[in-house]
Amino acid sequence: MDWDEEYELLKAGRLPPPGNASSSRPRRPIDNDDDVQMAGPNVQPEDDDEGKFLGRPDAFPEDEPKDTPLDRLIRHWMNERHCPDILPAQEDLLAHLLDHLRRQSEAVQLLRSDPSTSEDEHMRIMLVQTEIERVKFIVRSYVRTRLFKIERYANFVRTNGEIQTRLTAAERDHALRHAKITDQHFVSSVLQGLPETQSHLDDTPLFVPPMITEPDKSRPVFVHALQRCPRITLPDGAKLEMDKGHISLMPYNIVEQLVARGEVEL
C-alpha cells in the first residue's frame, strides 16, 4: 500500500485536529513532551543510575534506550511483531512521523529540482533519502503487522468492544467490513447448503476451540526489561522482580500490563 494512502487512511481515522495543529505537536525532530505516549524510559533518573550501578557496572552506553519518535516507533513495531494480541494503536506517533516524512521528501524534491545544489548537497540528499526509505519500511511493516492480526481476528473484533478501543477508526471499519465479506463468502459458497443447525459461524462446541478465533494471551514471549519492574506473579505462584536489562521467557498475559506501560519490550 502506498504510504500516501496510509497517511490518508490514518488522517481519516484520526480525530479532527485542533485549529492550530502545529502548536499542539512540536515539530522538532527530537520530541520529548508528548505525554500521550507511553512513559517508556522517561523515568526518574535515579532508577536508571541505580540499575546501572547495582546490576550492570559495565553497561554499554549504546544499549541505553533512546526516546526519539523513531526509536519509539521501532519499539512499538517490535512489540507488535512478537505479541499475540493487538496492542493499542499509536496514531499520534505515526501521524507525527508521516508528517515528518512528507516534509523531508518535499525538501528533497525541492533541492533536487534546484540546479544550484552543489556536490555536498547531493551527499546530504542521498542520506536523507536513505533515511526516508528506512522509516517508510518500518511504518509499512508496523501497519502490515497490525492489519494481519486484525484480519485474522476480525470476527473477534466485531464482537468485543474492548479490543476496538485499541484500533483506529479506519482499522475498525476495515475489520467489520472484512468480517462481513468473509461471512458472506462462506455462506454463499458452503453454508447455505447445510442444515440450519450447522450453518452458523459462531458455534462454541465442546472440546474444540470456538469458531471465533480469539488472540491467545497465554502464548509465551521473550521479555526484555527496560527498567526495574514491579513484582509480577508467575503461573506457578513464584514472584519475579525484573531489573533493568533482564531477559526472560514467560506467557504474555503476565506482562501485558508492563508492556502497556512501556516498562518492558518484547
Place this chain on the structure above:
Amino acid sequence: MALPQSLRVSVTPPELELVASQQLVEIVPLIAMEKTAFISGAYGPLRPPNKAKVPLWMAVNLKLKKKCHIVAPEWLNVEFLQERVNLETTQPTFSHLPLRFAEIAKVILDVASNDLDNPDKIRSLLKDLREARQAKSRDGLKELDHSELSLPNLCSMEINEIRPYFVQAMNVLTQLVRNPVPDPLR
C-alpha cells in the same frame, strides 16, 4: 495476506540489522557536511579530521562511498572479545555483551574491516563466542517449564534464533498444565 508467512513467527535477521543500525557509532569523516536534520535527529556538522557520532546506517553509507572511516566501538577489539570468550568457556552463565553485538559486528566487519585491527581474529573470536553461547542455550532448554525461564545477557540475534522453538515448546507445556489429561486407567 498482509504479512507474509515467513515473517509471522519472528523477526528476520535483516530486520534486526535495520533496528541495530539505528545505534550511534563514531566516524572520522573525510568530507565536510553541514548539520542536517534527519527524522531520527540532527547530525553533523562533519568537520574532518574531528570525530563525529552518527547512526550506523549513515556510517555504512558514507564508508561505501569512501567518505569516512569507522571507529570500532569499544567492545569490538581482540582483547575484549578474547576475555569474553574465556569467560564464556569457563562459566556456565552467559557473559555480558551489548544487546545487538552480533548485528553491529557483522555490519562493521562487512563494510569496514580495514578500519579494524586484526579483523580475521575478531571474526574467529565472534564465531567461538556464538558457538559457546549456542551450546548454553541448548542446555537452557532443559530448564524450560510452563511458567518462566530467565535468560540473562542473551543478545537479540540469539533470542531470535531460539524464539520459534522455545515459544512453541513453552506453549505446549502450558497447555499440558492447563488441561491435565486424566489418567486413562482410573
